[in-house]
Amino acid sequence: MTRYIEGFRKMDAASHFRTTLAEQGRQLAEQGRSIHLMEVCGSHTMAIARFGIRDFLPAAISLVSGPGCPVCVTDPGYIDAAITLAGQGKIIATFGDMLRVPGSRTSLAEARAAGGRVEVCYSPLTAIELARNHPETEVVFLAVGFETTIAPVVAMLDAVIRQAIDNVSLLTAFKRVPPALSALIADPEIQIDGLLCPAHVSAIIGADAYRPYAEQYGVACVVAGFEPLDILYGLQGLTQQLLENRPHVDNQYGRVVKAEGNRQAQRLMEHYLLPADASWRGLGTIPASGLVLRPEFARFDAVHRHGILPTPGRINPRCQCGEVLKGKIRPAQCPLFGVACHPDKPLGPCMVSSEGSCAADFKYARGGA
Amino acid sequence: MNDCVLLGHGGGGRLSHQLIEQEIVARFGQGPLQTLPDAATLELDSRRICFTTDSFVVHPLEFPGGNIGDLAVHGTVNDLAVSGARPRWLSLGLILEEGLPLATLRRVLDSVQRAAEQCEVAVVTGDTKVVRRGQCDGLYINTSGIGEAIPGFALSLSRVGLGDCILVSGPLGDHGAAVLSAREGFQMQNGPLSDSRPVHRLVQSVADLAADIRFMRDPTRGGLATVLNEMTAGQSYGIRIRARDLPFSPGTNALAEMLGLDLLHVASEGCLVLLCAESVAAAILARWQALPEGVDARAIGRVTDQAGRVILETAIGGQRVVDVPSGELLPRIC
Amino acid sequence: MQIVAIAENGTGTVDLDGTRYPVELMLIEDPQIGDYVLIHAGYAIEKLDIAEADARLALFESLAEIYRQETGLPVTLAAPPRQREAV
Ligand code: SF4
Numbered sequence: 001m002t003r004y005i006e007g008f009r010k011m012d013a014a015s016h017f018r019t020t021l022a023e024q025g026r027q028l029a030e031q032g033r034s035i036h037l038m039e040v041c042g043s044h045t046m047a048i049a050r051f052g053i054r055d056f057l058p059a060a061i062s063l064v065s066g067p068g069c070p071v072c073v074t075d076p077g078y079i080d081a082a083i084t085l086a087g088q089g090k091i092i093a094t095f096g097d098m099l100r101v102p103g104s105r106t107s108l109a110e111a112r113a114a115g116g117r118v119e120v121c122y123s124p125l126t127a128i129e130l131a132r133n134h135p136e137t138e139v140v141f142l143a144v145g146f147e148t149t150i151a152p153v154v155a156m157l158d159a160v161i162r163q164a165i166d167n168v169s170l171l172t173a174f175k176r177v178p179p180a181l182s183a184l185i186a187d188p189e190i191q192i193d194g195l196l197c198p199a200h201v202s203a204i205i206g207a208d209a210y211r212p213y214a215e216q217y218g219v220a221c222v223v224a225g226f227e228p229l230d231i232l233y234g235l236q237g238l239t240q241q242l243l244e245n246r247p248h249v250d251n252q253y254g255r256v257v258k259a260e261g262n263r264q265a266q267r268l269m270e271h272y273l274l275p276a277d278a279s280w281r282g283l284g285t286i287p288a289s290g291l292v293l294r295p296e297f298a299r300f301d302a303v304h305r306h307g308i309l310p311t312p313g314r315i316n317p318r319c320q321c322g323e324v325l326k327g328k329i330r331p332a333q334c335p336l337f338g339v340a341c342h343p344d345k346p347l348g349p350c351m352v353s354s355e356g357s358c359a360a361d362f363k364y365a366r367g368g369a
Numbered sequence: 370m371n372d373c374v375l376l377g378h379g380g381g382g383r384l385s386h387q388l389i390e391q392e393i394v395a396r397f398g399q400g401p402l403q404t405l406p407d408a409a410t411l412e413l414d415s416r417r418i419c420f421t422t423d424s425f426v427v428h429p430l431e432f433p434g435g436n437i438g439d440l441a442v443h444g445t446v447n448d449l450a451v452s453g454a455r456p457r458w459l460s461l462g463l464i465l466e467e468g469l470p471l472a473t474l475r476r477v478l479d480s481v482q483r484a485a486e487q488c489e490v491a492v493v494t495g496d497t498k499v500v501r502r503g504q505c506d507g508l509y510i511n512t513s514g515i516g517e518a519i520p521g522f523a524l525s526l527s528r529v530g531l532g533d534c535i536l537v538s539g540p541l542g543d544h545g546a547a548v549l550s551a552r553e554g555f556q557m558q559n560g561p562l563s564d565s566r567p568v569h570r571l572v573q574s575v576a577d578l579a580a581d582i583r584f585m586r587d588p589t590r591g592g593l594a595t596v597l598n599e600m601t602a603g604q605s606y607g608i609r610i611r612a613r614d615l616p617f618s619p620g621t622n623a624l625a626e627m628l629g630l631d632l633l634h635v636a637s638e639g640c641l642v643l644l645c646a647e648s649v650a651a652a653i654l655a656r657w658q659a660l661p662e663g664v665d666a667r668a669i670g671r672v673t674d675q676a677g678r679v680i681l682e683t684a685i686g687g688q689r690v691v692d693v694p695s696g697e698l699l700p701r702i703c
Numbered sequence: 704m705q706i707v708a709i710a711e712n713g714t715g716t717v718d719l720d721g722t723r724y725p726v727e728l729m730l731i732e733d734p735q736i737g738d739y740v741l742i743h744a745g746y747a748i749e750k751l752d753i754a755e756a757d758a759r760l761a762l763f764e765s766l767a768e769i770y771r772q773e774t775g776l777p778v779t780l781a782a783p784p785r786q787r788e789a790v
Contacts, residue, residue: 002720004739004751005626006684007760011613012767014685019770043629050631052687095744122553122628123745125727152746155729203741203749228685229763255755256741262749265730343695363692558723623722627742 008227009051017232018056024239025058034060036191037238038184038327040177041146041198042069042353043226049360051228053235061239064327065357067180068198070145071097072325072349072356073280077313078144078173079103084308085140085171086116093127094142095149096120097353100346104314124156131160131168140302143170148200150174150291151265154272157300171302172292175278177201178209179289185217190326194220194238196231199253206261207251220247223257272297279312281349282322319348324357331358338362374469379499389497392474396482397461397492409493411458417518419454421445424511430473432551434543434563435638437510438480443565443638444589445514446488450569451585451641453522456488461495462511467502477508488567490514519572521579528583529606533672534650536643538571538657539564539616539665541593542635546621549628549635561621566639571663574656581646582653588642594633594691596642597679607678610670610691633681634694644672706738706747717742 028035039045045065048054057063067073080103086092092108099109099120112118117137119130127141143153153170160168177198184190197210202223210221220241224234234252241247251257269291278290298304315321319341320334331337331350341347343359350358377384394402401409425441442459449456461481465474485492546561568587575582588596593615597608617625617632625632639662645653650668657663673680679691704717704726715728717740727746728734739751 003760004756008763009684010763010767011684011686012770013763014687015774016766016770018686019773046629049689051683051685052681052689053685055687122555123727125745148743148748151730151748152727152744155727155746158729200741200743200748228683228687232685233763255752255759256749262730264732265748268730363690556725559721560724619720620722623719623724626719627724 005227008225008229010229013229014056014232017229017236020236021056021061021232021239022058024236024243025060027243028058028060028239034062035193035239035242036062036064036327037194037196037235038064038066038192039196040066040068040181041201042072042356043200044196044198044224044231045069045357045360047226047228047231049363051231053228053231056232057235061235063235064192064330065324065360066195066327067184067280067283067325068146068177068201069350069353069356070149070175071101071353072321073175073283074098074101074144074173074349075279075281075310075312076103076315077311078171079108080105080313081303081308081310082108082140082142082171083111083116085302085306086111086118088306089117090138090140090306091117091119091130091134092140092142093119093121093130095144098142098144100352101349102316102346102352124153125159127156127168128159128163128165131165135167137167138306139168140306141168141170143172143174146175146177146198146201147204147269148198150269150273151204151262154268157272157297158268160300169300169302169305170293173278174273174291175280176275176289176291178205179286180280180283181213183283183286183289184326185213185219187326190328192219192327193242194222194247196234196238197221197223199223199225199230199256202253202257202261204262204265206259207249207257208259209261210249214247214249218247221249223249223251223253225253225256280325281315282325316347321348321350321358324350331361334358372471374465374467374471374474374499376467376499376501378465379497385497392478393495393497396478397485397495400491401493402495409458411493411515413517415517419449419452419516419518420513421448421452422511422513423448424509426506426509427548428506429548429551430477430507432563433547433560435547435565436477436480437508438477439484440565440638441510441512442481442484442488442490443567445512446490446567446569447587447639449514449516450567450572451587452516453524453572453579453585454516454518455573456490456514456516456569458493458515459485459490460511460513461492463495463497464505464509464511465497465499466505466507467499469507474508484567488569519576519579521576522582523579524582524584526584526600526604529600529604529644529672530646531606531672531674532647533583533644534647534668535597535608535610535670535672536645536650536653536657536666536668537593537616538568538641538643538663539637539639540618540621541588541615541637541640542625542632543618543621544589544638545592545635546624546630546632550624555624555627557620557624559620561618561624564637564639566662568639568641568662570660571641571657574660575653578645578649578652581649582643583646584644586642587637588640589636589638591694592632592634592636593642594631594679595693597691598693600644601677601679603677605676607673607675607680608670609673609675609680609682611682612684614667614669616665616667631694633691704740704742706734706736706740709734709736715747717747
């Protein structure tokens with residue numbers, strides 16, 4: 001198995017890409033061009049930082065981080081709602097990244113310190129375990145994430161229903177990647193020439209989902225895996241498409257991603273969920289960019305079940321997360337970066353999640369910033 | 370409830386006496402503890418001693434590869450060892466939660482006893498308190514340790530020079546990974562195994578090379594990244610390490626892949642990081658590799674002129690800054 | 704990760720280098736023992752197409768070879784390290 005991990009982390013092949021990317025950079029410079037590529041997904045952001053991939057890019061190719069970190073785009077009002085539920089004695093089951101995201105006033109970590117029951121899960125299945133072990137208590141699972149995470153959460157809900165467990169509900173803030181990308185690409189203020197399309201999200205939604213960006217907007221698209229050689233090859237492929245003025249969707253991650261995606265997961269998601277408008281921290285409301293439970297499953301919706309009314313909440317007005325998420329500025333250009341806002345005391349969500357652009361830049365590239 | 374710790378076990382009466390006699394004196398009563406004096410009287414051979422203390426609050430109490438008992442011995446023994454001392458004596462402070470199964474307590478104390486024997490240290494004084502249910506998490510341990518300085522060691526970062534080598538004695542991150550997987554109930558087979566073990570023999574094996582050893586640390590909380598950053602903070606030099614030279618165990622690697630952990634941030638409890646002159650690096654590695662706790666020893670990097678910076682050369686030949694972790698170790702999503 | 708067992712309730716066990724752990728399989732079609740899968744949050748979310756993966760590895764290896772020839776580095780693959788390398 002090691003072969004399928006380490007085979008994609010080899011130095012010599014990476015050095016080859018260093019050479020070809022440098023050559024592409026020269027060609028771009030000759031044409032007087034510089035290009036902006038966006039890595040859509042937080043896991044790409046992490047891998048790029050962790051393996052030092054920026055190092056391989058010539059000046060003419062710049063790489064900006066996209067909106068693909070689920071906790072980064074979650075509204076503070078959502079955190080507030082979770083804290084309210086914790087205050088009512090419910091068990092909050094959550095992925096670890098959400099713990100330190102600032103709500104309007106406090107975070108879930110602070111709610112836990114104040115006595116709230118907040119349990120960190122690696123898998124949504126933990127919610128089922130918690131529900132079984134505490135039959136007298138309501139368990140609320142914080143259902144955030146993109147398509148990759150939505151599928152497992154819905155599978156968990158499916159198991160809850162099949163096993164007739166009646167004390168689990170979801171506080172949903174599911175987000176879909178394509179509508180957010182459409183909004184970004186349609187924004188004239190934002191220059192995106194190419195998209196490094198997510199690996200795992202694409203496994204669910206399929207590579208065809210990106211065709212409109214190439215066909216209608218002339219944006220180069222490469223679906224790439226999360227291993228460093230995949231990323232380097234993807235960046236080279238994007239640049240080549242742009243050099244040749246031939247933008248299209250190139251699925252370089254064919255070992256996992258099909259054109260149509262994972263039908264089984266899609267069917268399950270359609271069975272339980274409906275598209276709805278969703279609010280993205282920093283980006284505002286984007287039509288049909290969320291997924292909510294269908295009305296017939298309302299009793300598993302924490303909002304209905306516990307009668308709460310989430311509000312948008314209050315963002316620290318000085319935080320530039322919106323600009324960072326849109327790729328308009330690099331984190332280091334935020335005046336608070338590393339000064340008032342620090343991984344130990346994050347002001348904005350981008351500094352919280354290990355995949356948030358600000359945290360990733362702070363952690364791995366601080367010296368260069 | 371006879372097989373549980375009761376509040377009365379800490380009350381100073383008959384129950385207390387029984388607990389101390391049966392569980393403590395029975396295990397540690399060969400030396401000064403035999404007659405339970407108020408203080409241990411110790412004979413020193415050396416004029417320079419090292420003295421340290423540490424508290425242990427690990428959850429769960431038992432994890433793959435160890436438990437809180439051996440951890441409490443190794444933690445303190447290792448703090449003495451990396452200071453260039455030969456560990457001699459330990460104190461053992463126990464805080465027990467009412468309701469703790471006596472069987473658990475016995476397993477933990479057995480581990481303390483075994484670990485102390487292996488480390489050639491004597492538990493010479495101690496204390497036991499019982500708190501109400503809910504006031505502690507099963508069992509906490511504090512150990513203090515006294516060691517005698519080994520002549521020749523003059524450990525100081527001020528002696529570090531360009532080109533000096535950084536060595537590690539074994540795989541990184543095993544302890545933190547084992548505790549995390551046990552705490553989260555990942556049900557892994559051949560998953561991470563704690564490396565809770567003493568490093569005093571590793572230190573003693575290189576005592577004759579002490580003059581060229583600049584610094585030693587065990588990368589516990591915060592992992593290797595934290596130790597390397599401590600070594601370079603405010604200094605005129607930096608450190609550069611290479612990813613391909615870092616040793617990791619397969620089970621720990623599997624957990625890191627599964628959760629997206631950066632193993633440079635994960636604790637070890639039986640690993641030694643050593644900074645030395647290049648001239649003795651090979652000799653130190655050879656000595657270590659001859660010991661079971663040092664078979665995976667490696668040279669992982671060098672001292673550079675990039676003041677205060679810790680740089681990692683990644684597997685693919687890129688570079689990045691190695692920063693200290695923030696907050697608790699959590700599984701992440703997406 | 705490779706599926707090495709599938710229990711009656713549909714839960715699978717996967718292996719990575721000898722380390723094994725449980726994984727839910729309901730998001731993939733027709734899981735079989737021996738399949739390599741991609742895992743997210745405790746669920747297998749897609750199968751790995753081995754032929755594609757091998758072809759891609761071969762491509763990367765040929766690019767590495769080109770690099771070694773161009774730079775005159777010895778055309779040998781480094782001996783596998785005793786421990787697995789990773790970051
Ligand atoms: S550095 Fe902090 S305040 Fe600035 S954009 Fe990032 S998260 Fe927001």
